[in-house]
Amino acid sequence: MxxxxxxxxxxxxxxxxxxxxxxxxxxxxxxxxxxxxxxxxxxxxxxxxxxxxxxxxxxxxxxxxxxxxxxxxxxxxxxxxxxxxxxxxxxxxxxxxxxxxxxxxxxxxxxxxxxxxxxxxxxxxxxxxxxxxxxxxxxxxxxxxxxxxxxxxxxxxxxxxxxxxxxxxxxxxxxxxxxxxxxxxxxxxxxxxxxxxxxxxxxxxxxxxxxxxxxxxxxxxxxxxxxxxxxxxxxSPLLRLSFGKRLLVGAWLTWERCFRLMFRLRTVTPNLPFLHYRLREYQGQAISLDRGMTLSKGDSIIEIHVDNRQLFELGIQSRSAAQLAIRMIRRMDQDLPVLAEIIAGDESLAEVKALYGVTMINRGPEKFGFTVKDLPEGLFARLTKFYLSVLLSVIHPAGGARLKERSEALVPKMILMPVSQLLDHYGQKCTGTKLRKRQDAAAVLEDDMAAEEFPGAHAH
Incomplete structure (x- = not known):
């Protein structure tokens, strides 16, 4: 029996x-x-x-x-x-x-x-x-x-x-x-x-x-x-991927959904998700920020994450790394003002000191007002590099072979911005002059990134 x-x-x-x-x-x-x-x-x-x-x-x-x-x-x-x-x-x-x-x-x-x-x-x-x-x-x-x-x-x-x-x-x-x-x-x-x-x-x-x-x-x-x-x-270019890569993408996006549920991430623009965020305490070493501020252990931060599905879809629809970078720039420029409005209107976020994320973008975030810092050496930095290397081998338009040629550029970085700076820059409705400045900054950023071989991906 x-x-x-x-x-x-x-x-x-x-x-x-x-x-x-x-x-x-x-x-x-x-x-x-x-x-x-x-x-x-x-x-x-x-x-x-x-x-x-x-x-x-x-x-x-x-x-x-x-x-x-x-x-x-x-x-x-x-x-x-x-x-x-x-x-x-x-x-x-x-x-x-x-x-x-x-x-x-x-x-x-x-x-x-x-x-x-x-x-x-x-x-x-x-x-x-x-x-x-x-x-x-x-x-x-x-x-x-x-x-x-x-x-x-x-x-x-x-x-x-x-x-x-x-x-x-x-x-x-x-x-x-x-x-x-x-x-x-x-x-x-x-x-x-x-x-x-x-x-x-x-x-x-x-x-x-x-x-x-x-x-x-x-x-x-x-x-x-x-x-x-x-x-x-x-x-869709998705069909050009092998079954093994589609399997990897499926596992990756499943982890994305589980991560958002486990850590209760909120979405900046739910109708077209790109940036997710959560409130937490900073646990790293003290870091100097702009405006003479210092981020210390225990300070309240907003941790930001790029939506993996959107990142993947942008990647497979892009003909080159430069085009992927430009599309990400435009989405970031759309979501940051909305995030500023959310922070300004949410009392639970009143004590937040800074935005925080981890990325492989070597240039670009500073033009949005972020400070770019090296991750402290250690297990977290090594695991993050491995994770993002696998991720980029799937979404990078040039594929994994090109990444191997430039593996030295795959260095995860921290990006940080004082919340006060975000609110000053994005928190008010754009006037004509302010809008032109933002558009000019985005245009410069697009020109810079057009030569960049490694568009970024935010790590979980």
Whole structure:
């Protein structure tokens, strides 16, 4: 009996658990998130539903939004008129199995039949077959990765728990607005008949969705079909990376999320994150700053971090190190004034003495008002250099080979700035003269960095 249980454990681990982890964390053979400047994707599971789907289609039409519906085949079979309307109104129709059952609980042949049966129903109504598939609960098994499936697995980047009625409309709206942004694949449900869902939950989803679409309109964002998002993503330089590097990037970005949660980092501009920060006590040796100030052990500081996902995306979209540096300069110039406003308006930050970060930028930060100092020699400096070397080998446009040629330049530095200096420089609304000075400084910085071979990355 013990041997049988052990074999069942091994089989379930390799058949279900490991493929699930690989797909969720590293995006292996699945699509989870797109790219772009103004586009996001609304996706709806478990329908169609005769009560809520027509109202949802009306709402999407009102805002000119396109969406992707992953339909349950048995529901589609009962309501072909809704499948026809989805198709006629320009939405994408995907497959969500014939019945809403986990792929972990079905043999590969059964999953294949579920997909094929649902696809036949869609074809019978629309005259087109679907090549997009979302397994129920996003749970894949080992054979879902097979190319013989002839479907593209689509997961999501943002899920909100909208199938629970006790979440409430206000909280659901907050969660949706917090994740509204370019490239997001948002998971919602237009049917509440699935096991574990509340039948009336789509009612509050529709209210929250209208508020989200209204905000998207205000921001100039638009919802597109998943196939259009995939086509745009396929042009991304990310696809030029080997699977090993994509695996490394996945682990790195997972660590980024864990780090932000563990240390409760706050984000300067949540809608387009670039700088994160946290309040802590300085624990290093005494350092002289500008304005005759000294930073001593125990002083309150704001530790800043660059968003790793944004850093990676800037890196892979840049044709050269100079272009990456210039893009980082522009983002920093956008976020520092906002950080100054946050500090000025938050009483809990009133006693902060300085901004603090660790970077490999050898030139540039001082033009923003930072003082650049060497890290004290020791274990922290060595580990930081190793971490940033690995990081830059992935995001640097020239790749790891170029970094090896200039390894002596990979020296992590501390950057520091008195908070009073930040507030003086950025804390007031820019006048014309002040704005021109900032623009001139940024232009000089861009010229300087155009010759710099190693744009920076902030270490955690």
């Amino acid at each position: 013990e041997t049988l249980l052990l074999w069942l454990f091994y089989i379930s681990t390799f058949y279900a658990f490991i493929p699930g982890i690989i797909s969720r964390l590293f995006g292996y053979r699945v699509f989870r998130k797109g790219s772009g400047v103004q586009e996001f994707a609304l996706t709806f599971d478990d329908g169609p539903d005769p009560k809520y789907t027509p109202r949802l289609l009306d709402l999407l039409s009102k805002y000119g939004a396109k969406a992707t519906f992953f339909v349950v085949g048995s529901h589609a079979e009962r309501h072909p008129e809704l499948i026809r309307r989805m198709h006629d109104e320009g939405h994408l129709i995907g497959i969500h199995n014939y019945i809403h059952k986990s792929n972990w609980l079905m043999r590969p042949s059964t999953v294949r039949k579920q997909i094929q049966r649902t696809n036949d129903i869609i074809y019978g109504v629309t005259g087109e077959r679907s090549t997009y598939y979302r397994p129920p609960w996003g749970i894949v098994n080992l054979f879902d990765f097979s190319k013989r499936r002839h479907v593209k697995i689509v997961l999501w980047s943002a899920m909100f728990g909208d199938w629970r009625q006790n979440l409430g409309t206000e909280r659901l709206t907050e969660k949706m607005l917090a994740r509204l942004g370019p490239g997001e694949v948002m998971l919602l449900h237009d049917c509440g008949l699935t096991l574990g869902a509340d039948p009336e939950a789509p009612e509050q989803m529709l209210i929250a969705l209208e508020r989200t679409l209204e905000e998207a309109k205000r921001r100039g964002l638009r919802s597109i079909r998943v196939d259009d998002m995939i086509k745009a993503a396929e042009k």
